[in-house]
Amino acid sequence: MDNDILKVLYSKSEIQEACERLGKEIKDFYGDKVPVVIGVLKGSIFFMTDVIRDADMYMELDFMDVSSYHGTTESSGNVELVTDISTDIAGRDVLIMEDIVDTGRTLQFLIDTLNDRGAKSIKVCTLLDKPAGRVVEAKSDFTGFEVPNEFVVGYGLDYDEKYRNLPYIGVLKPEIYTNN
Numbered sequence: 001m002d003n004d005i006l007k008v009l010y011s012k013s014e015i016q017e018a019c020e021r022l023g024k025e026i027k028d029f030y031g032d033k034v035p036v037v038i039g040v041l042k043g044s045i046f047f048m049t050d051v052i053r054d055a056d057m058y059m060e061l062d063f064m065d066v067s068s069y070h071g072t073t074e075s076s077g078n079v080e081l082v083t084d085i086s087t088d089i090a091g092r093d094v095l096i097m098e099d100i101v102d103t104g105r106t107l108q109f110l111i112d113t114l115n116d117r118g119a120k121s122i123k124v125c126t127l128l129d130k131p132a133g134r135v136v137e138a139k140s141d142f143t144g145f146e147v148p149n150e151f152v153v154g155y156g157l158d159y160d161e162k163y164r165n166l167p168y169i170g171v172l173k174p175e176i177y178t179n180n
């Protein structure tokens with residue numbers, strides 16, 4: 001897999017440092033509250049589990065699988081809800097855990113959906129924020145890194161479902177996706 005990577009943006013240890021910082025920020029923010037932490041599948045799997053282990057506080061966990069890239073490097077523009085959470089979030093503080101905010105469409109869909117269900121508050125924690133990719137307004141409350149406008153993979157992020165298990169985040173060589 002390493003051969004397919006043009007450059008490494010964030011190493012395993014830089015990511016771990018960011019996760020520790022975010023875990024502490026989240027604990028300081030919520031205090032004695034017990035939020036429902038929602039991991040957005042599949043990209044946020046590693047990030048979510050690493051951050052919450054550094055947040056020494058009570059929380060409940062749930063997962064929502066949404067999808068819009070369908071194996072490509074471009075958003076289809078249509079966010080599909082594949083698997084829903086089972087928690088009733090009416091009146092609850094909700095924390096969304098994302099791997100990346102790019103066009104902002106996924107986040108907009110999630111926030112609209114959770115607001116409609118009566119969440120008391122909704123905050124967002126993302127490992128990566130790509131402001132240059134924005135098509136709709138979206139903002140993160142707890143952010144790991146701001147990334148340049150390139151397609152990145154690793155640590156949960158995929159191209160065509162692969163590279164999620166890379167331990168670092170890198171930019172994929174363009175020939176990998178232009179040849180497909």
Ligand SMILES: O=P(O)(O)OC[C@H]1O[C@H](OP(=O)(O)OP(=O)(O)O)[C@H](O)[C@@H]1O
Pocket residue numbers: 040041042043044066067068069070075098099100101102103104105106107158
């Ligand atoms: O801001 P956006 O342009 O909406 O992009 C961000 C979303 O896109 C990716 O999900 P994807 O649809 O690829 O599903 P996956 O997490 O299963 O890879 C990523 O994991 C985010 O959830």
Ligand code: HPA
Pocket residue numbers: 069100102103150151152153157158159
């Ligand atoms: O840069 C990206 N890489 C992988 N998945 C993504 N989903 C939105 N942007 C990206």
Ligand SMILES: [Mg+2]
Pocket residue numbers: 043069070157158159
């Ligand atoms: Mg994806």
